[in-house]
Amino acid sequence: MSVMKRTAASEQPRLTARTFLEPALYLAPFLIGIIIFTLYPFVNVILISLKENYKLLTGEFSTIGFKNYAQVIQDPNFLNGLKNTGLYVLFVVPISTVISLLFANLLNSVKKLQGLFQTAYFLPMVTSVMAIGLVWKWMFNYDYGLINFGLSLLGVAPINWLNNPLYNLTALVIYGVWSMLPFTIILLLAGLQNVNPLYYVTARADGAKAPMIFFRITLPLLAPTIGLTLIINMIYASQVFSELFPLFNGRPGSAYSLYTVVYYLFDAFYVKWKLGYAAASAVILFLIVLTLTGIQLFIQRKWRNY
């Protein structure tokens, strides 16, 4: 960060043909892609959300207003999606972060077999939601699935994970936690590796026990990384959607009761062609994520000052 400050503080070059042309050429391929496929669609989706009866291909619409929003927030499917997405984030993000903290800490402390363990822990990162989701669907199978077999060994009656709506969300959360672990562990491990080892040496010399070292040294020093991890995971988890395709054959749960916000968006856009609804739900999702990120950053700043 010091490097950035230095260059920012140094005198700004004046705008001449040379100072403009060369950077512009280097940036052009990148910026053209961002403008066409990120910036413009972002602005446009906000505009679409305000247009009633918007037609995608002709661009026609009847009036401008907030009617799409009014319709969307009354739609039971959207409210269902909001509830499920909220529950999913609420369970998956904290659970995966706590588990990742444990494993990242252990991965950072062992001397031998590090490469082997890292490979094992990061492996789920490579997988497509579709392919490994199918494997989970197979493991969740009621009659021959491995999970119910494991439960039967513990004397638990088989659970109809995927066809009983009561357990759909639980199945989704289990799969979600598993798939979120690798990236979370990588982020936390990277944070841990930047902690000065001298702190640990000193603490140990003073006779501090492992739990004390973890709560008094590791956790406070890692707080900024944990905060960042929580934000990234929350943004990612709030977009939960593709997982429904392998697990429930593309339906939102076995009884259409497991809508998520993004599933609602997809359904409104691609299946029902209600573009205004799709756009409005996208904007609502964005505003929620933005607010939560803001709150989290605020808390983090307070905490760090404390």
Add this chain to the structure above:
Amino acid sequence: MKTIKRFLPYLILAIGAIIMVFPFFWMVISSLKTAAEVNTTPPTFWPANPVFQNYSYAFSKTPFPIYFRNSVIITLACVTLTLITTILASFAFSRLKFPGRDLLFSTLLALMMIPFEMLIITNYRTIVNWKLLDNLLALIIPFTSSIFYTYILRNFFLSIPDSLYYSARVDGASNWKYLWRIMVPIARPALATIALLNAITCWNSFLWTLMVTNTPENRTLPFGLYAFMNSAGIRYERLMAAATIVIIPMIVLFILFRRNIVTGVSRGGLKG
């Protein structure tokens, strides 16, 4: 007591590692079973007679060879183009001086918060307007610029000492030459990380493929797998063989480049 304390971390890590890897193991094992053996209770953890008929079924009775070819094409194209735009932009953001540079960069970082799903409505229309519906180009063109990778590489470039730059300039090297002859070779670990992450994303992309392609000729593996699931019914041994075909190439890439990931991320500026 002391030995238990020393080995406890390894024991916990080993149990965790088994849970992480188990779905992959189970996928491969199930793909080698016959239809009868897949549906037995209790399940067998090693196939009685490993069979490869599920793989030959996937490759001969379904369009999987075409899906595979398409996935390779779009992944190679996306990764190559993304690396080029990322290298050029990162150089401008780290080494060139121009008015408004840091403001532009912060604005781009803020754009990173936009979920991709929010953009699909307009991007879909763009693809329709450009007459690229059901065309492999539709799977490549929208994904050639990445703010996240540019952020990682720019931070890596910034960690390369200035003195190197000035001595190269004194020796008469242009910016262009300096970038490709000196910076890019130094940044190879970061570039490998970016290429790997990008390859994984392209290879696995599902939602967008589902929307912009509609014939088997232009489908990629994940969507092909979904189509296979809906048409093949519940034949888990076949589905597991197909899933293995989709996953194995990325596992190989991952094992080859894993070493770079943690260092790449930690040097890439996630220093809090």
